[in-house]
Amino acid sequence: METLQITAATPESALLDLPWRTPLEEWPAEVLAALPRGISRHIVRFVRLGKRVLAVKETRDHYAFREYELLRRLQKLEIPCVVPLAVVTGRVDDDGEPLEAAIVTEHLAFSLPYRAVFSQSLRPDTATRLIDALAVLLVRLHLVGFYWGDVSLSNTLFRRDADRFAAYLVDAETGDLHRELTPGQRAYDLDLARTNIIGELFDLEAGELLDEEVDAVAIGDALVARYEELWAALTKVESFSGEERWRVDERIRRLNDLGFDVGELAIVTDIDGTTVQIQPKVVDAGHHSRRLLRLTGLDVQDNQARRLLNDLDAWRAATDRLNDSEQLVAHDWLLHSFEPTVAAVPRELRKKLEPAQLFHEVLDHRWYMSQHEGRDVPMPEAAVSFVDQVLRHRPDEQALIGQAEEELYT
Template sequence: MTVDPPERVMRYLFRPPAAEAAGLLSLPWHQPLAEWDDALLIEVPQRGISRHVVRFTACDGRVYALKEIAEPLARHEYALLSEFEGEGLPSVSVLGICVDRPDAQEAILVTRYLEYSMSYRYLFSGPRAEHDPERLIDTLVQLLVRLHLAGVYWGDCSLSNTLFRLDAGSYTAYMVDAETAERYPTLSAGKRDYDVHLARERVGAELMDLQAGELLPGDIDPISIADGLPVRYAALWEEITREEVFRADEQALRVAERLARLNDLGFDVGEIELVTSPEGARLRVDTRVGEPGHNRREFARLTGLEVQENQARRLLNDVHSYRAYLETREGGPVAELEAGRRWLTEAYLPVVDAVPAELAGRLPPAEVYHEVLEHRWFLSERAGFDVGTWAAVRSYLQQVLPRTPSELTTPSVIADRGRSLDRLVTGRSRSD
């Protein structure tokens, strides 16, 4: 391993597991990021716009984002992102910072690259672009509401500072940049309003930039979309936080409806406060602020798989359908856990295992399975009868999945790149 001379003493602060950072220590941290050898870096085609110098590298089969930033801001962001990860808030995962660099250089913040994530620019310019800014704004609004519920003032909410992951045909949004964020026990209405105001301005400018690049359809007005952001935010905030008053005899039904509505919106329920009196009942729901998990937990219980919330909701429906099929075929009840196990081995795994090696890694397995289900429905509608799973799989692998670009996070691609970097910084490969 290359050791810096004494005059280049630097400090590295890494979060556990520290072993993950070991392979990064040989990188030339004493040099400005802008001057690093291109051979040490990798291109991320879906990266967004940043006001800082940002570079990407791979090591031990993982991709990392390196951002050059003033040390106080780096320490602030490092601390906040560590908190967010511990609480399950949707944000990128921080690994560490490098400080005390020579010649009064700024610190470098190291975060783990969010696999299968896309920037808003990539979503509008990529091969799978669907030109749906309203759906993207809804996803961004949900992220902002989730942060505000956790007492987080973002201060720089924008499409550029957000990454998006496909989630059963929809998207899940993740916070990328937290250098301007502040944390409070609770967030005042004024702070929330100002955050929403800033988001509206930034989103409007970003959509106008897309329009100038001819990436927006002509019938979409960026200003109108941006003006709708505060309206969407206010409606979601009201739905999530409002107290509900109803007659005592409606108690069970109204509580169940409210909890189901919150789950459908992607929020988990924490504490429920129900105050009853002769005049009626008052319901207050404390919403959990971590990543949505109601369906994820149930799906994991039945199958052992960890997926995203919308994927879990869609796949749970398929598990339930498969259970009904088994009970009809076998003429008797099938336990939930048994149905989940058999769905996994008889339905899910055969489909995802059918993806050929040259297409593996284009999408997460759960998203592939969801898209196969959607493709089966589309083919069946067109044919006028159910074409069956395997006809849908063959058609999907021939016509749909090849149009999805090979992602940087394909394990084999990262592993190969990581081995190349090993040879460059240490002069040997892991197999030596």
């Protein structure tokens, strides 16, 4: 007789409370979380376990363990992906018939599948931002040697990141990690991504969910162009004369603007020093988010961090603190600007947006108010207006979190 086995890096005894003797598609409504799901070849369900929301996917034992290990390795490489929790094997139903294994992951807070990003239609600029986010994710995966094998919008989750999106890998079942990818492996992944995305957009178009102005083929081509632009910026060898050494700093600044840190540069000069070649050897994403985390302790998406850092710099100038310690000013900005803005949102509305995204959108709202009224609107006033005019009317589907975020700032 099969014995239920739960394989997990961290003991999760609460998992035993789930109805593992029932096929996943028949799990009762009382354990399920009503969150939008993407398209999947497997049965996938979201379940509530205390204050957490988990994703459970049925698959064969071999694939479940393989995906679990791949996700754990990607996490260690700091790649944006869902967090693997456990693999459940040895499942049987009440008649003793074997059931498929299950892989359990944490639901990514505030994330949406691409079909749910817009409830009515996917507009051209939104489609472009989704593709940009996917291109960044694919480049990051390829830089660490990960071959995806099934790149698509359906296998990706998206979170709002200031005025852009951040993409997270969801399904790693077809992937594989190598020391380094060959040009052929990267090209195949990229071509597959283009083909799948065009097909997914055609599917949206058939369901009248795609704006008429969106050209599905052009969007697929845009992914290829954006990927190749990023890959070249992060990996190409650049040559210049020995008198143009300022271009080393320029290259680093350009990579920082793309959101990447340069940990090491390979710099080679010829015998007489007249020509210099440089190439990034260690390129890490998250330049802005790491700086904000160091200054304030806020762990947010990179574009959100860029926006918050810009506001921090503006606040520093407005309060005549340019000569003060950056760390001290950041602490005061957090205490007197960021936290009061988040706290201004009523408890029942705090699930609609995560704190960093909320602050970013209040900044946008403040700018529009100031333009309209011809005066500098204070943040407290802008926050109240944003709550009343915008946040209260946000669709409930944007309040998709796996834990009680409102407890973070009470």
